[in-house]
Amino acid sequence: MKLVKFEKEERCIKDFIKLAVKLYRADENMEDPDSIRKILMGEHPLSKYYSLAKFLVYDDEDNVRARFCITSYEGDDTAYLGFFECVEDEKTAKFLFDSAYEYCRANGFARITGPVDASFWIKYRLKINKFGRPYTGEPYNKDYYLKLFTDNGFEVKEHYTSHAFRSVGEEYRNPKFEEHYKEFTDAGYEIRSPKEEEFAEAIEDVYRLVTDLYSDFPIFKDVERDSFMEVFMSYKQIMNMSMTKLAYYKGKAVGFYVSIPDYGNLVYHTNNPVNIAKILMTRKKPKRYVMLYMGADRQHRGLGKALVYAVMKELMASGLPSIGALIRDGKLTQSYATGDITDVFEYVLLERTVN
Numbered sequence: 601m602k603l604v605k606f607e608k609e610e611r612c613i614k615d616f617i618k619l620a621v622k623l624y625r626a627d628e629n630m631e632d633p634d635s636i637r638k639i640l641m642g643e644h645p646l647s648k649y650y651s652l653a654k655f656l657v658y659d660d661e662d663n664v665r666a667r668f669c670i671t672s673y674e675g676d677d678t679a680y681l682g683f684f685e686c687v688e689d690e691k692t693a694k695f696l697f698d699s700a701y702e703y704c705r706a707n708g709f710a711r712i713t714g715p716v717d718a719s720f721w722i723k724y725r726l727k728i729n730k731f732g733r734p735y736t737g738e739p740y741n742k743d744y745y746l747k748l749f750t751d752n753g754f755e756v757k758e759h760y761t762s763h764a765f766r767s768v769g770e771e772y773r774n775p776k777f778e779e780h781y782k783e784f785t786d787a788g789y790e791i792r793s794p795k796e797e798e799f800a801e802a803i804e805d806v807y808r809l810v811t812d813l814y815s816d817f818p819i820f821k822d823v824e825r826d827s828f829m830e831v832f833m834s835y836k837q838i839m840n841m842s843m844t845k846l847a848y849y850k851g852k853a854v855g856f857y858v859s860i861p862d863y864g865n866l867v868y869h870t871n872n873p874v875n876i877a878k879i880l881m882t883r884k885k886p887k888r889y890v891m892l893y894m895g896a897d898r899q900h901r902g903l904g905k906a907l908v909y910a911v912m913k914e915l916m917a918s919g920l921p922s923i924g925a926l927i928r929d930g931k932l933t934q935s936y937a938t939g940d941i942t943d944v945f946e947y948v949l950l951e952r953t954v955n
Contacts, residue, residue, distance in 0.1 A: 601665070601692065603699045604656045613640050615656055615664040619685050623742060627733060630740045632868040636683075639718060645830040646719050649673070649823060653703065657686075657696050665689070666696045670703060671718045673821060679704040679954075680819065681714030682724070688744050690751070697752035704954050712952045713757070713819060714749075715741075720819050721831060725760055725926065725947040735923055736838075736863045736890050738762070739947060746948070754950040758818055759929045764943035767921040768912075774937065777912060780905035789903070790848045791855075791910045793841045802846055803832050805853035806893070813895040817928065818949060835860070838867055838879065843889055845910045847896065847903055855896035857907045861886035862923065889915065889922040894933060908936055 606612035620631045638644040640654060650671050657666035666686035670679050681700055686693050704712050717723040725739045726746060734740040750756075785791065794802035807828045814820050839860050847855035863882050866875045891911070896903035915922055926947065927934045 601660070601695050602658050603695070604658060606654050606656065608641055612654070612656055613637060616640060616654070616667050616683075619664050619667050623685055623687070627865065628740060630734055630738065630865050630868055634871070635868075639722070644718075644722075645827050646721060646823060649821060649827075650718055652718060654683075655696075655699065655703075657692060657699070659692075665692045668696060668700060669718065670700060670712075671716060672707075672709070677708070677710040679707070679709040679712045680716035680718070681712050682717040684715045684741075684745070686742075686745070686748060688742070690748075693748040694752060697748075697754075701753070701952070701954065709954050711954055712754075714754070714950060715739075716819055716949075719823075720814075720817065720821055721823060721828075724819060725758075725949055727945070727947050729946045730943065733864060735762075735888070735925070736860060736865075736867060737892050737925055738945070739926075749950050753952045755952070756948045757951040758949035760926050760947040760949075761929070761934060762926055762945040762947070763924045763934075763941045764945070765922045765924065765937060765940045766942050767919050768916050768940065769919055770916050772912075772916050774909070774912065777905050777909040777937075780902050781909040784847070784900075784903060784906040788849065789854075789900075789906070791845055791906060792848075793844055794846055796836075796841065799836050799841075800829070800833070802844075802853075802856075803829055803835075805846060806832070806856050806858065809853065809856055809895050809897065810893065813898070838863065838883060840883060840886070842914055843911060845907055847900075847907055849900065854900050855903045855907050856894065857891065857911050858893040859889050859891045859911060859922070862888040862890050886918075886920060888920055891922055891924045892926075904933065905936070912937075
């Protein structure tokens with residue numbers, strides 16, 4: 601086996617992208633080739649915030665067997681291992697992880713955290729259970745990856761869950777959430793969906809709130825408003841505005857709940873005209889919603905439950921199930937509507953010390 605560190609060589613970029621195509625079925629490949637190319641070329645909106653070392657592992661016949669990147673940030677002694685893909689082979693995995701470790705030791709890092717695909721805002725975490733058809737926004741990987749990480753010195757440092765919720769009709773009642781909703785609306789809070797023409801302003805509000813509320817997450821890195829806007833403005837094409845809510849108090853946004861229809865992996869493969877048609881159809885008639893981001897200003901305790909109820913009312917009207925995505929252990933939202941949970945998906949973030 602041999603390790604190849606590359607920059608912008610076309611052959612390497614193609615091999616990097618093709619490995620995911622080789623490893624995953626068409627309906628479970630969650631990688632957007634155009635986005636990956638931009639990241640590898642340093643042309644992504646977030647590329648200016650980090651340095652990326654890119655690697656491929658080839659066998660003796662020059663076939664690509666694995667890949668990874670090491671992301672680093674100025675002033676941070678943690679190396680972030682991401683874009684990890686590997687054939688199911690212990691020797692290949694050991695060669696990859698040993699190579700990553702030696703690179704990080706040679707460059708003075710204190711630890712390796714992963715999987716992190718360059719940025720908190722791009723993708724991170726490892727899926728560890730219930731493999732099948734992924735939902736939109738899910739970090740997805742091969743079911744043997746956890747063993748590859750733990751067999752090579754990594755330990756679980758953070759745990760996350762996504763909750764699948766049953767569909768409910770208009771007869772559904774949740775007195776606790778309904779009470780919170782009434783309490784806040786009676787106190788002068790306005791909880792509503794943004795209008796189409798307000799979308800840019802809404803994204804700015806979400807940026808301000810997210811920057812504060814998510815700052816204690818393990819791998820969070822702040823980005824400038826313009827960079828955030830460039831990344832998230834594309835969401836407008838896949839959102840149904842009725843399922844996204846903002847809470848305002850005295851004219852200021854103090855909470856948000858961002859949801860999208862579940863497109864599976866269609867939105868990552870838009871070069872296919874058939875997929876475009878399926879995306880448009882799914883947006884018009886979703887079968888399930890994914891609750892991606894939620895937060896409320898810490899000075900407005902209890903507002904989260906009011907926001908949940910506002911979204912819940914939309915789900916009651918539609919009769920559709922939902923997924924509350926990627927909740928970090930210890931967050932209050934893990935305890936919401938536990939009686940309506942039908943499935944729990946689990947994810948981890950791992951770490952290895954560099955000696």
